[in-house]
Amino acid sequence: MTEDMNSETKPSRTPESTPSGTDHARCIERIGNLKECFRISALINSTLQLDEVLENIMTTSRAILKADACSLMLVDEQTCELVFEVAQGPVADKLKCGFRLRKGEGIAGHVFETGSPQLVEDAYCDPRFHQDFDRKTGYRTHSILCVPLKVKDRVIGISQVINRLDGLPFDREDEETLTLLCDHAAIAIENARMHRDLLRKQQMESDLAFAVTVQRSFLPRDVPRVAGCGFRAHYQPALQVSGDFYDFIPLDDNRLGILIGDVSGKGVASALAMARLTSDFRLHAIRERDAGILVARINNLLCEQSCRGMFATLLYMVLDTKDRTITFVNAGHLPFLVWNPAGRDLKMAADSSGPPLGILPDQPYPAFREKLKADDGVVLLTDGLLDAKNSKGDRFGWKRLEETLCRGGSAADDIARRLAEAVRDFAQGCPPADDTTFVVLSVEGP
Numbered sequence: 001m002t003e004d005m006n007s008e009t010k011p012s013r014t015p016e017s018t019p020s021g022t023d024h025a026r027c028i029e030r031i032g033n034l035k036e037c038f039r040i041s042a043l044i045n046s047t048l049q050l051d052e053v054l055e056n057i058m059t060t061s062r063a064i065l066k067a068d069a070c071s072l073m074l075v076d077e078q079t080c081e082l083v084f085e086v087a088q089g090p091v092a093d094k095l096k097c098g099f100r101l102r103k104g105e106g107i108a109g110h111v112f113e114t115g116s117p118q119l120v121e122d123a124y125c126d127p128r129f130h131q132d133f134d135r136k137t138g139y140r141t142h143s144i145l146c147v148p149l150k151v152k153d154r155v156i157g158i159s160q161v162i163n164r165l166d167g168l169p170f171d172r173e174d175e176e177t178l179t180l181l182c183d184h185a186a187i188a189i190e191n192a193r194m195h196r197d198l199l200r201k202q203q204m205e206s207d208l209a210f211a212v213t214v215q216r217s218f219l220p221r222d223v224p225r226v227a228g229c230g231f232r233a234h235y236q237p238a239l240q241v242s243g244d245f246y247d248f249i250p251l252d253d254n255r256l257g258i259l260i261g262d263v264s265g266k267g268v269a270s271a272l273a274m275a276r277l278t279s280d281f282r283l284h285a286i287r288e289r290d291a292g293i294l295v296a297r298i299n300n301l302l303c304e305q306s307c308r309g310m311f312a313t314l315l316y317m318v319l320d321t322k323d324r325t326i327t328f329v330n331a332g333h334l335p336f337l338v339w340n341p342a343g344r345d346l347k348m349a350a351d352s353s354g355p356p357l358g359i360l361p362d363q364p365y366p367a368f369r370e371k372l373k374a375d376d377g378v379v380l381l382t383d384g385l386l387d388a389k390n391s392k393g394d395r396f397g398w399k400r401l402e403e404t405l406c407r408g409g410s411a412a413d414d415i416a417r418r419l420a421e422a423v424r425d426f427a428q429g430c431p432p433a434d435d436t437t438f439v440v441l442s443v444e445g446p
Contacts, residue, residue: 057185058072062089065177067163068089068164073157073158075155075156081103082103082112083099106128107120108146119145122169142169145174146159148182151186156189214275218279219246228444231412234438235437237435243270243273244262244384245263245274246261249281251318254322259316260380261312262383264310273312277312280298284301292364292365295316299361299363302357304361305358314332315380325371331355332356332357333353334382336380338377341409373443376442376443377410377442378440378442384433385401385438389430391430401419416438
């Protein structure tokens with residue numbers, strides 16, 4: 001009786017409640033895949049090299065999902081297109097790295113557009129699938145699982161696996177597994193990109209610092225010391241490097257070359273052009289006594305070397321310290337100013353400018369000569385000084401320059417200090433829009 005009662009109250013399993021061997025194996029496989037996802041996430045994040053991260057993602061995705069092929073695309077933020085970065089599988093070598101897909105184009109483009117995974121059991125029954133690749137390679141695509149790579153709801157790429165090795169189509173469990181894997185992968189990709197960008201920025205900063213050092217080496221370290229004359233120079237690049245330049249070139253016992261100019265553009269390209277121009281000019285200035293012939297020769301040289309329409313304006317002045325005369329040639333540059341406080345006389349050099357250098361070859365550049373008087377102060381400048389702006393957008397301009405010169409003496413130190421202070425006070429902390437350079441020469445005593 002007891003045995004019968006026990007047998008009656010003991011629950012019995014129906015065939016429906018008993019898991020089949022296939023389902024049981026599938027559950028074990030599922031648990032194993034999830035464990036593998038967490039383990040593999042550490043491998044994916046084990047490097048900050050983007051190429052290695054992408055390869056790790058593909059290798060692990062393909063292994064966990066038992067896929068015959070896989071590929072990964074990243075979003076080009078500039079064009080908003082998907083770019084194939086890496087692929088694995090029987091015909092992976094035939095898939096061009098760098099191939100692009102527009103948003104909404106194909107299955108991957110649809111995932112990019114919607115941000116939702118796509119599970120396609122039979123690719124040839126999906127109108128979004130392009131069969132051209134299969135026809136060209138002989139490969140036969142059956143099932144596709146395509147999942148977005150997201151960082152804070154922003155799609156940064158697409159990962160897709162193709163054809164299960166067992167011949168079955170991918171299912172929802174596969175989708176969940178790949179989604180989990182892609183969540184870790186997206187973070188790894190973003191970290192690798194940030195690391196790459198940081199390294200590039202550091203390299204650029206290092207290169208720029210070196211460019212600054214090289215450029216500064218082409219500028220004079222000190223102003224000349226000549227009895228009866230004073231010299232000062234002011235140089236302030238708008239960026240770290242500059243297209244402005246100046247130089248003092250000893251020619252012989254009684255003659256000194258004074259050079260100021262401006263290469264078109266700003267940044268590293270103009271700085272490199274400036275370095276080459278100043279070195280070429282110094283070399284030829286020592287050999288050629290005639291200032292006009294010298295500038296014409298430099299013009300032809302720059303016409304041969306110039307690229308991307310780059311040109312330069314230039315003012316070259318030769319000071320004869322014995323008789324206090326200046327011989328000057330102007331190639332498209334601003335005229336110089338002469339200030340004499342004794343006679344309250346401020347004058348601008350006559351407009352005797354030729355065209356800028358590097359535009360017209362075989363161009364003549366006439367030289368002009370002028371006698372300096374005692375207490376004359378000569379100012380050579382680039383347009384950055386005139387173009388300095390304040391918070392209201394006003395330009396410093398010629399009028400303020402002339403007023404600044406007329407407020408004091410003509411000694412080089414005095415003029416340079418007044419100009420620098422006037423521009424600084426006018427700009428009120430606004431960053432310079434252009435490179436600012438000026439050179440001052442003063443004649444001291446009778």
